[in-house]
Amino acid sequence: RVASTWHRLNVSPLELRVRATLDNGQCFGWLPASSLSTTLGLDREEQDVELIGVLNDHVIGLRDLPDDVCFRCYSSPSEPPAKVRQALASFFQLDVSLADLHRTWSRGDTRMASIARCIPGMRVLRQDPTECLFSFLCSSNNNISRITQMLGRLRARFGRPVGEAYEQTYYTF
Numbered sequence: 001r002v003a004s005t006w007h008r009l010n011v012s013p014l015e016l017r018v019r020a021t022l023d024n025g026q027c028f029g030w031l032p033a034s035s036l037s038t039t040l041g042l043d044r045e046e047q048d049v050e051l052i053g054v055l056n057d058h059v060i061g062l063r064d065l066p067d068d069v070c071f072r073c074y075s076s077p078s079e080p081p082a083k084v085r086q087a088l089a090s091f092f093q094l095d096v097s098l099a100d101l102h103r104t105w106s107r108g109d110t111r112m113a114s115i116a117r118c119i120p121g122m123r124v125l126r127q128d129p130t131e132c133l134f135s136f137l138c139s140s141n142n143n144i145s146r147i148t149q150m151l152g153r154l155r156a157r158f159g160r161p162v163g164e165a166y167e168q169t170y171y172t173f
Helices: 018-022 044-048 081-091 098-108 110-118 129-139 144-158
Strands: 051-055 058-064 069-073 161-165 168-171
Touching (some): 018 051, 018 058, 051 081, 051 168, 058 081, 069 081, 098 110, 129 144, 144 168
Antiparallel strands (some): 051 058, 161 168
């Protein structure tokens, strides 16, 4: 299925970096396009910058830009971008200023000040509670690759198919 065009999320890199946020071990359902299919003839560098996952009933592609984050919807390309943008804003908790949090925390902890400079745009996600619980349960004595695999199998077995991207079917949790 063809994805919609790319849309800007209109968020500063200091407030959100999707790679830092989605690759840090707090969630396991967002994969680089390059890991999904190598037979599509797509430029490897192009595939490496897009992360694909499911949010609500949408298969979404995300990528960091130098000055923003952009997204596209695979499962419902005609979905109004404002609706998907709103879901992403909630998921990434963009109503909370990360810069303000870093300033507050850094005043009370010099170590936090140095950490905040190393991880600009890394946020805590507002995840579905059930998916978060199962992720936690699967994480015991496992590595990220295995946790991702187990959760993917749970989605495929018990979830509802919501769309495709790069020849892969995506399911709700």
